[in-house]
Each structure stands twice: as structure tokens, then as C-alpha cells.
Amino acid sequence: MDSGRRTVLDFIPGRQLTMEQTLSRRNFCKLAGSSLVFAPALMRAQSSGRLTAREVVSRIKKNVGVAWRTPTADDFKIGDPDHPITGITTTFMSTFDVLERSVAAGNNFVISHEPTFWSATDVVSDLRDDPLYHQKVDFIRKNNLVVWRFHDHWHAHRPDGIFAGWNRAMGWDQYAVSGANPFSHQYVIPETSFEELARDMQTKLNVRSMRLVGDPKLRVTRVGNGGHYIGQCMALLPNIDVLLVFECREWEAAEYVRDAIAAGQKKALIQLAHENGEEAGMDECARWLKTFVTEVPIKFIPSRDPFWIPA
Amino acid sequence: MITAQQLLERMQKNVGVPWQSQRPDGYSDGILQGSPDTEVKGVATTFTPTLEVLRRAVSSGKNAIICRESPFYSRGERAPLFYRNGPAPSKDVLEKDSVVRAKQDFISQNNIVILRLTENWDARPTDGQLQGLARALGWEKFHSPSNAYPQAYDPRNIYFQLPKTDLGTLARDSKRRMKINAVRVVGDPEAPVGKVALVHGLLLVAEVERILKEPRVDTVVAGDAVEWEAAPYFQDLVTAKRASGLILLGEEASEEPGSGEVAAWLKTFLSELPVEWIPAGEPFWTLSQVGS
Numbered sequence: 064m065d066s067g068r069r070t071v072l073d074f075i076p077g078r079q080l081t082m083e084q085t086l087s088r089r090n091f092c093k094l095a096g097s098s099l100v101f102a103p104a105l106m107r108a109q110s111s112g113r114l115t116a117r118e119v120v121s122r123i124k125k126n127v128g129v130a131w132r133t134p135t136a137d138d139f140k141i142g143d144p145d146h147p148i149t150g151i152t153t154t155f156m157s158t159f160d161v162l163e164r165s166v167a168a169g170n171n172f173v174i175s176h177e178p179t180f181w182s183a184t185d186v187v188s189d190l191r192d193d194p195l196y197h198q199k200v201d202f203i204r205k206n207n208l209v210v211w212r213f214h215d216h217w218h219a220h221r222p223d224g225i226f227a228g229w230n231r232a233m234g235w236d237q238y239a240v241s242g243a244n245p246f247s248h249q250y251v252i253p254e255t256s257f258e259e260l261a262r263d264m265q266t267k268l269n270v271r272s273m274r275l276v277g278d279p280k281l282r283v284t285r286v287g288n289g290g291h292y293i294g295q296c297m298a299l300l301p302n303i304d305v306l307l308v309f310e311c312r313e314w315e316a317a318e319y320v321r322d323a324i325a326a327g328q329k330k331a332l333i334q335l336a337h338e339n340g341e342e343a344g345m346d347e348c349a350r351w352l353k354t355f356v357t358e359v360p361i362k363f364i365p366s367r368d369p370f371w372i373p374a
Numbered sequence: 375m376i377t378a379q380q381l382l383e384r385m386q387k388n389v390g391v392p393w394q395s396q397r398p399d400g401y402s403d404g405i406l407q408g409s410p411d412t413e414v415k416g417v418a419t420t421f422t423p424t425l426e427v428l429r430r431a432v433s434s435g436k437n438a439i440i441c442r443e444s445p446f447y448s449r450g451e452r453a454p455l456f457y458r459n460g461p462a463p464s465k466d467v468l469e470k471d472s473v474v475r476a477k478q479d480f481i482s483q484n485n486i487v488i489l490r491l492t493e494n495w496d497a498r499p500t501d502g503q504l505q506g507l508a509r510a511l512g513w514e515k516f517h518s519p520s521n522a523y524p525q526a527y528d529p530r531n532i533y534f535q536l537p538k539t540d541l542g543t544l545a546r547d548s549k550r551r552m553k554i555n556a557v558r559v560v561g562d563p564e565a566p567v568g569k570v571a572l573v574h575g576l577l578l579v580a581e582v583e584r585i586l587k588e589p590r591v592d593t594v595v596a597g598d599a600v601e602w603e604a605a606p607y608f609q610d611l612v613t614a615k616r617a618s619g620l621i622l623l624g625e626e627a628s629e630e631p632g633s634g635e636v637a638a639w640l641k642t643f644l645s646e647l648p649v650e651w652i653p654a655g656e657p658f659w660t661l662s663q664v665g666s
Binding site for chain 1: 422424425426429443444447448449458459460461462463464467468471472473476477542545546549555556557558559560563576579580583598600601602603604605606607609610611613614616622624625626657658659660661662664
């Protein structure tokens, strides 16, 4: 792209980095404010017997098993946290479609792993003139929806809630081995061909847009996910046959693995949509929530692979 | 005889815009690999200097590679934010990596010089990347005329009025024309398509907002999109019935035809050297290619 046309106003490449670097004064006040109003809100919820989103979040904080971090992306993104809730949706991404399906299911509290307003930290200051933003906000207000993001601490939960769900969806818990670092996930599976592995994954995770690098006939047994970035993948690659990535720029892992193959190494790559790599973790989240939230229905609503590939 | 440095200077003289200099640590335009004193035997242009592209260049006697991406899988520590680059691997990690070492060895053993030409190429009044992509799609005849810009392929003149079709047909047709596989689509295959915005490389939300200010645009064809930014933004546009769809061709697929334009441009002032466009080809294959 022509750099001249692009403004450098927008955001940041890596999210973990992002949260630490971009906690604005406004967000900080919001966090501080939420702890100030926490006590009365809790009392209100208890006295009326009507559950609020804020009360659910306080139970999540008590049950997640790790100290609450600041700064964090895990915060209310829109809606009144003290409004009584009718039901809870867990989802990977609070897309407009997921919000509509939540309303249809009778749930007005949406717990989303990823952003609502299309940037790592849900920065909305640049969206004031955006008609789509206003349409989505109007829908949320009209239906009394509350959206809360649950990203950092669900990953920080032990086991990582996202990978616990993914392992369950794949039936791979039994194959997990300890990884090279806390962010890597490695598996030793019964030996198969690269193509068979890809087909199995496509079926189990409902993948529509799988992209592959490597010989379909390659015999494989060691599979690993190291993170979104090539630096993380490089640490893992000597120990695996198949690298699994999602939400990764094309010039990183795909180009690396194609060069590795050209250099004579027996490697392969499966690149999935971000949803297929992580949304089973929000199904896991629904199961976990039900162990300490019993007053309202809780449902996982998949946002699904956003892409399809034409034949 | 011409050296890599002289080749670079000739490019600077002919690019037609003031050359923007290299940033200290970033992969900005200029010599990324090899010595400026290296004698250039021939020039290959490509989107990204894969090991395979380097081998093909060497086997046809060419040792200068002019490309948009870097050889080592990153746009550098100081890549601008809008590149959406991940954190670059540390020098230490790179030096120990077996693939990086193999590629580095091949580069030095064959006296290869890798020159990056991206920002300065993009600063030209005619967008060579856009023009190359429009040609590859067979869309030149559909380019919306605009009197607002002096050049037909002004970087802002990205609109094409296609004969009425639907999203599924357009996606299949684009895939066939570009001879690629991993085309990803957001939207209903039956959704109507007429006026399309064409964007090479990465699509950002701010750009989609600008595009939709143009009247009657229903579809965007681009290279890639970040999956928590422009991709869900487009899903929401579709749900909100504000657009028909998004077709993502891939980074390489959307930028590679522009490397053909770079080769054509080089030939206008490099008559003493062989110049060849060596496409890297898309990195991916898909399961539908191998049948079931």
C-alpha cells in the first residue's frame, strides 16, 4: 500500500504489547471508577435478587485463579454493567451477527474474547463519524446489551482456557506435551499424513478457510502452536513437524515454512482463521461459568470461520 | 560493469519522486543484503525473495533481487504501525535459526544483493501495484474514469465498475484469472456486485471507511486483513447490509503483479542488463485442490 495514504493514527501490531503501552488515562479512570462503584452495585444485585453483569464479572475475578492485572483488555466495552441480565452469551468475537443471535436467544450479557469495535483495545475515538459504529451501538443500546471482554485472564487461567477448549474440540488432551515456553502448545499425535491431519482438523473445528504449506504426503506426528509471531514460531520449529498458526501475517510463518522446505527440512504449516484456533475456548468458558453462575441461562454462540474459499 | 550501488542510484534517479532515505533499523528501501560494491550480472524482481526465487535468479545468471518484502520474515523492528508487523525476532534468534542460516549462506555464496523497493515505488504518482493487479484481474477496461487525478492509476483511484455479477462468481473468476487457490471471502455468494474497490496488500479499517464514502461501492477486493480489525469490520458491514462482501486474494497474490510493473519500469533505464520478473507464487495450497 501507498504509505502516503495511510495515517499512523491507528493502532498497534501486537496485542499483549498494546495493552501495556496504550492504557489511556480515560481507561485508567474507567478501571478505577469500576472499583469505586463495585460495592453498591453488588449490594443492589443481592438485595433485588437480580443478577447484573458486574456481579458475574466479580465472580469471574474470584474464580479465575490468577491476580487481576492492570492494565488489561478485560473490561466492559459498552452497556450498563448494573442493568439486570437475562442470560449470558460467551463468544469468540462480539460481531454484529453474534449480538443479533444473542438477542434472539434472550441473552443480554455478551462475554467476548476479542474486540467489539475492530481494534485491539476497542478504541472508538476514531469511529465517531462511522455509520456502522453508530448502527452497532444503537442496536446494543436498544436491546440493553452489555459487552465485557474476557481475553487476558482466560489465557492466564491454568490451564489456558482457550487451549483447554481447543484440546477438547480436537480430542487432543491426551497428546499434549509440555511446550517450549508458557505460550507454546505442543502435541505428539499418532503418525499420519499432513493431508489427513489437515482434513481431521477441518472437520473437528468446522474450518472453511484452511491454508496449507508443505507436502500433503509428509508423515507427521509432532504438532505445535507457538503464537502469532515468527519469533515465537522459530523457537518451536526445531521440535515439530507441523506448525499451527492463526491470525498471522502472511510474510511471517508461511514464508518461513516455505523456505524451510526449500532448504530441505521436513516441515509443514496449517494456517487457520483466528476463530478456528480459539473459539472452542469460549465454549469451554460457558461450561466453566456454569459452575458458579446458576441464576441465568449461559450459552456459547460461535462466531464461526468468517471466511469461505471458492471452489 | 554496474555495481549494486550504481543500480540503486539509477533507480533513485528514475523513480520520479524525492527518494526517502533508509531508517536506521527498519527495512526501508535500499540494500538489505550484500555489498554495495557487488557487480550486478542481472536483475530479478519479485514480491518476496524466497529461497526458491533466489535459486531461480542465480540459475539464470541474475544476482540482484528487487523486492517488496524482506528475506527474513519480518518488516523490521521499526516498521510503521500500519504495516501490522509482529515483533521482529531478535538478532540472536535469527543468527541461531537453521533456515535463516541456510538462506544467508546461499546469499553470500552466490554474491546476491537484495534491494528493497516499496515506499519509494508507492510514492510515485502512478500506483504500479494497483495497475499490475488490475491488469492481472483483467479489469483495466472497467476502471472508473476520474477527472480528479492527473494519472489514471493514481493511488486514490481504486474503483472499478464491473458488469453486474455476484460475489461468488467474482471470487471464482478472480481466483481463476490470478491462478491462485487460497482466496478467502466474507459475504453471501449470491450478494450483488457492481462497483468494486481494489486494494493491494493489507486492508485497514480506516481505509474501508474512506472507501465507503465513495457512492455505490458494494465490494472490496484486497490482499489481506487483520482478523480483529478490517475482517470483522467487514463481517459487520455485511450483517448491517451496508456492503456485499470482501474478497482477500492474499498478500503475495495482490502484490506480485506489481513486481512485473517494476521489471517493466527497470527495463526503460537498464538496457545493458537482463531484467526478469520471477513471481514468488502464493505460499499456500488448499484441501479442495487435492480432492477428497
